Amino acid sequence: MKIDVIISAKDIREEKIIGKTVIVIDMLRATSVITTALNNGCKRVIPVLTVEEAKDISKSSKEPCILGGERNAVKIDGFDFSNSPLDYKENVAKDKVLVMTTSNGTKAINACIKAKNILIGAMLNAKAVAKRAVELNNDLVIVNSGTYGEFSMDDFICGGYIIQCIKDCIQVELTDIAKTAHYIYQCNNDVVEFIKGASHYNRLKELGLEDDLNYCCSKDIINIVPEYERGYIHKGM
C-alpha cells in the first residue's frame, strides 16, 4: 500500500485521489463531531458547503434533523448546535440526521468525491480507520482539511498517527510528505504538546474551548469508521 498526504482542502486535486481510499481528517473539529455523533446513534450526517443548503435540506427533510456547524469557529445563526463534538451526546444525536457545514472539514469531504472510498478520521477513531483502510487494501491518500486552505499542524500529526497504526498492521510505502507526517508523530506521541503550537488550536483556546481540544486529542476512544457515500456519511462497516 502506498500512502500519500494532502495538506489542505485547497490542495485536493482529482488526479491524486481518483480510485484511491481517502481518509479525510479535520480533527479540530469537524471529523471529531461526525465520528462522535454517529457513535452516539445519529442516523447519518449530510456535509454541505453552505449555510443556505444546510437550512434547505433540514426544512425539506421528512426525518428529524439537527443543524450543526460553524463559521469562524462559532455557531451559525439559526443552527441547533456548534462544531463542538461535546454537543452531540446521545440525547441529542440519537436517531437524528445531522446536516452540517463547516469552514474546512465539510469542504474537504465534498472535494474528495472522485475517490473510491471516503473514510472519516480523527484521533478519536484513528486505530479503527487505519484498520478499515488496511481491509480496503488500496492505495491511500490522507486528506488533511487544514485551516482556511492552509496546512494545519493538528491534522498533520493526526495523519502521522493513523500512518503509525497502519504500519503496525502491514508494510507500506510512504511519499516524502507521508514520511514527514509519520516522523512528526513518532517524535510527539503526546500529540497535545505538538498541537499547542498550531494556530487553530490557539484560536479555539482563545474561544474557551479547552474541553473540546482535550476531547479531540483523545486517542482511539471510538471504534466506528464513518464513510461518505453519495452525499451521506453513515456509520460504516
Added chain:
Amino acid sequence: MKIDVIISAKDIREEKIIGKTVIVIDMLRATSVITTALNNGCKRVIPVLTVEEAKDISKSSKEPCILGGERNAVKIDGFDFSNSPLDYKENVAKDKVLVMTTSNGTKAINACIKAKNILIGAMLNAKAVAKRAVELNNDLVIVNSGTYGEFSMDDFICGGYIIQCIKDCIQVELTDIAKTAHYIYQCNNDVVEFIKGASHYNRLKELGLEDDLNYCCSKDIINIVPEYERGYIHKGM
C-alpha cells in the same frame, strides 16, 4: 516578519507571494548549482523552462554561454553540463553565462515572478540568504521546489534551517507549515540523516551521485545570495 512555506513548485499561487520576499530552494540540486556557479565567477544564470528555449538563448547570445541542467536527474543531450554543482568549478563557470533548465528548480523560480524579491537559497548559502531576507525586512515565503510537483523532505529541512538562521537574528511569526519545517530542522541538525529518507536523495544515490549529495548538504560554505530579476539571476548584493 511573517514566514510561510510553499511545499512544491506546483503549489505556488500568486496571492501567496505577491509583494513578498521569496527564497526559492531546490537544494538537490538546481539552487546549489546556481549558488556554486555564481560563486565561481559565472556572470549570470538564465533559468528557463524548456530545452529548446535554453538552446535558442545560448545560440543567439553574444556572450560566452554554457548550457546546464537535467531531465530525470541526468544531463540533457547537447548540453555542456549536468545539474551537478561540482561541474561548475571556476575554470568552467568564470565569466560565462549559464543557461539552465531543470525539472523543478527553474520552474519554481519562474513561477515566482510576482514576488517583490526572489532570492536563491540552498544549504550552501543558508546563513547568507537568511541575513539578506532580514535586511529586506518584508514578509517572507520560502518556496520549496519539491520534486515533480511533490513535497520533498530535502527542501523542507533546508527551509527549516534557513528559518533557524533568521530566528537567530530577529523575532518572527511562523505559519503552521513554517513551524513544522523549523521543528524538523531542530530535531535533525545533522540534515543528512533526515534527508536519507527522501525519495529524491535515493534517486540521486542510485545514479551514483553521492559526491553531489554530500556537497549539497554542506552548511554555509558560500557567502553569496543569488537574486533573480527580470529573467536573470545575478550574484546579489
